[in-house]
């Protein structure tokens with residue numbers, strides 16, 4: 236069965252039946268899949284193609300991940316060549332591509348880091364939690380530091396511990412109760428400040444709340460703080476510039492490790508190679524995934540400062556080694572593809588491009604303030620949120636069902652956009668995270684379609700008023 240030429244509608248129908256009869260999909264309702272049977276068969280640059288031959292501008296880069304864009308066939312060649320040489324051997328031994336990738340990551344961090352390989356962003360954070368706990372056990376013998384302090388509204392992954400670390404009630408509610416070793420502070424979410432304050436007169440109440448949370452828990456019980464520099468899942472929250480440096484100071488003051496989640500922020504997305512590099516902080520632990528390989532194959536990593544690495548270094552009898560293993564970590568084919576993915580980013584200066592095109596797109600999106608229901612447009616680089624409200628004074632969110640309508644309207648007009656939250660609360664921000672190769676023309680089209688979608692929304696809301 237091939238979709239490479241003209242659309243083959245018979246083949247498409249067969250795939251749809253095969254899928255609906257056999258697949259259990261993540262997070263989408265199967266009933267709605269029966270209506271919206273999108274079968275994706277191709278892609279190039281920022282464009283994806285479905286089995287009907289329709290093209291879409293993918294302003295979400297898949298699931299916030301195809302940073303170098305679709306259709307880079309040279310990556311298929313690299314994977315094939317590596318698999319012909321050696322497809323797999325466990326990472327208890329060494330292999331060439333994983334060593335090269337770890338060296339590249341170390342270089343991107345300016346030196347001083349070692350890398351532990353895993354397969355997904357969730358696992359990268361999980362490994363970070365465990366490394367933080369093991370480090371604290373080994374280094375602070377009189378203490379029992381096992382807690383992770385996170386923020387409400389955070390998303391750090393889908394496994395039980397990363398969900399526990401996350402602060403999205405809707406995402407974890409069905410699996411609760413969760414591990415109590417994850418505690419939460421208030422997020423730096425200025426448009427909806429949890430304290431009802433305004434920056435800068437707030438004097439960073441969210442930082443004070445982080446410190447009081449740590450003091451309340453007892454700093455001697457806290458192993459690490461995890462932060463996503465620019466929070467993505469709950470509608471792109473860009474913190475005040477001082478926020479992350481202040482959080483870092485608190486970590487240093489109380490002997491707590493700083494764990495930075497760069498799963499979405501990383502690899503050029505925000506206009507620098509990593510999100511934390513906007514703020515001059517130095518993570519002890521960094522989780523990377525998605526953009527590390529632009530999703531061409533699954534690979535992710537937990538990158539640790541050499542001071543942390545040193546804690547795991549010693550004679551075998553000391554039993555200090557990383558106390559975990561995963562089958563596919565450091566997979567040679569995925570690592571080889573990730574190395575080339577990063578080279579492409581560097582050759583094409585995609586982080587700079589994200590800064591430049593992000594500013595261009597942001598200017599375009601700000602024209603949407605002429606529309607009644609656009610409450611806030613915010614972001615950094617090509618990570619942008621457009622928060623929709625019923626009216627600007629009350630900031631009451633546009634109901635989730637209508638946000639779903641906006642997303643569908645855009646898709647029906649050839650543009651894929653995302654939405655924040657877990658589908659009910661705080662789900663009123665349209666999220667944009669396009670491939671970093673998006674063109675100015677495509678940015679214009681995105682703004683144009685969103686503008687039309689705002690017209691559609693105005694019509695819907697005035698009809699129900």
Ligand SMILES: Cc1ncc(COP(=O)(O)O)c(C=O)c1O
Nearest residue numbers: 355356357390391392498499524
């Ligand atoms: C900030 C952040 N961290 C971690 C993850 C988990 O990554 P994965 O889905 O690869 O497990 C995600 C996924 O979207 C994410 O957005």
